[in-house]
Amino acid sequence: MSTPSDELKTAVIIEDDKEIRHVLAEVLESSGFSTVSVGNGIDGVRAVLTYKPVLxxxxxxxxxxxxxxxxxxxxxQSDTYIIMLTGMNDExxxxxxLGAGxxxxxxxxxRPRELRARVEALMRRRSADAERAVPPAPAAPSQGSVGPSFPGMRPTTTAVPTAPAIEERDLATPATVIVPAGAASVPATVDTNGEWLTHRDLRLHPENRIxxxxxxxxxxxRTEFDLLAxxxxxKRRVRSKADLTLVLRGESYVTSYFVGExxxxxxxxxMTNLRRKLGESAANPRYIETVRGVGYRLTSEG
Structure with missing residues (x-):
């Protein structure tokens, strides 16, 4: 049986700067991807629909x-993992x-090392999602099954001039997850069927992602859902930003790791986008509260 890591991995690069396109392609190809590069948003959307990339x-x-x-x-129209690149350091x-998906x-x-680390984290998360997914109804296995095919021409990398070398340095500082012991008195509850997670009038189905x-x-x-889940x-246990970063990386049981600002x-x-969609009031949150200097947790039911 094939796993996500066994499949042909295609990445689409949507970038108008040729040198940056070249650097992105080199990093992704060194990580095992076949790349398709385009220089504008319209062609980028078309490329994603045509080649159905993982990333x-x-x-x-x-x-x-x-x-x-x-x-x-x-x-x-696609569940491809998306990494946004921006030069604007504005929240x-x-x-x-992130709100766009x-x-x-x-x-x-x-730094190439930073991009590579984030791509690897998304691929680990993809594998974790696949393991958690409920399998379809049993069917007779076919012999010699192959990975997904891609319509149109075979993905290729746009030929561009070689970009200047980019210095690689450590991308983040080490940190350790500190999980507070115990939980407060009023937890979220799970319905008796063991499927729905509930808190006040909020209900979440982990398997059906509703x-x-x-x-x-x-x-x-996808990320907002995973954070909320x-x-x-x-329940009422506080989850730090570093802890939640691990969850999104698919490393929720690792206690020593690298995390950056x-x-x-x-x-x-x-979390800002999630709260907006929940209709939260920052002054009087109904579902998620901030524990200043620590992280986030559910509000009390009272």
């Missing part, structure tokens, strides 16, 4: 439609990119 990188500032709009169009732009982001200039508030379904990104499963900002941005 897509999108530059925020491009001619025609920008990266935010391209991400929205792609996310509406509003980061929130907009991106799974992660990088600030330019980036979220309801008062019976109305919410449209969450983690908080519901943790970009990881923490990404969690903050995802």
């Amino acid at each position: 897509t990188t999108i530059d925020v500032n491009m001619p025609g439609i920008d990266g935010i709009e391209a991400a929205k169009r792609i996310r509406a 509003a732009d980061v929130i907009a990119g 991106a799974d992660d982001y990088l600030l330019k200039p980036f 979220v309801l508030i008062g019976g109305e379904e919410l449209d969450l990104t 983690t908080l519901l499963e943790s 970009a990881d923490k900002r990404a969690v903050e941005a995802h």
Whole structure:
């Protein structure tokens, strides 16, 4: 039986700067991907629909439609993992990119090692998602099964001039997850059928990936769903930004790891988008509260 790591991995690069396209292609190909490079958002959306990539990188500032709009169009039709690349160190732009459906982001200039680490984290997360997925009804296995095919021409890398060498340094500082002992008195509850996680009028089905508030379904990104599911499963136990970073990397049982400020900002941005979709009030949160200087947890039921 094939696993995600056994499949042909294709990545689409949407970037108008030729040198950066070249660097992205080199890093991704060294990580085992076949790459397709395009220079604008419109062609990028078409490339994703044609080649059905596992991973897509999108530059925020491009001619025609920008990266935010391209991400929205792609996310509406594809479950590819999206990494946004931006030179704008502004929280509003980061929130907009992640709110458009991106799974992660990088600030330019980036180091190849940092991109490689984030790609590897997304692929670990993909493998973890596949392991958690409920298998379909049993069927007779076929002999000589192969991985997915891709329509159109075989993916190729756009030929561009060699980019200047980029210095690689350590991308983050070491940190350790500290998990507070015990849980507060009022936890989220699990329905008796063992499937739905609930808190107040919020209900989440981990396997079917459905979220309801008062019976109305919410449209969450993959990352927003995973963050919410983690908080519901943790009941009233506080989850730090570093801890939640591990969850998104598929490393939730590792206690010593590397985490950077970009990881923490990404969690903050995802949480801002999640709270907005939940209709949360920052002054009087109904579902998720911030434990200042520590992390996040569910509010009390009282």
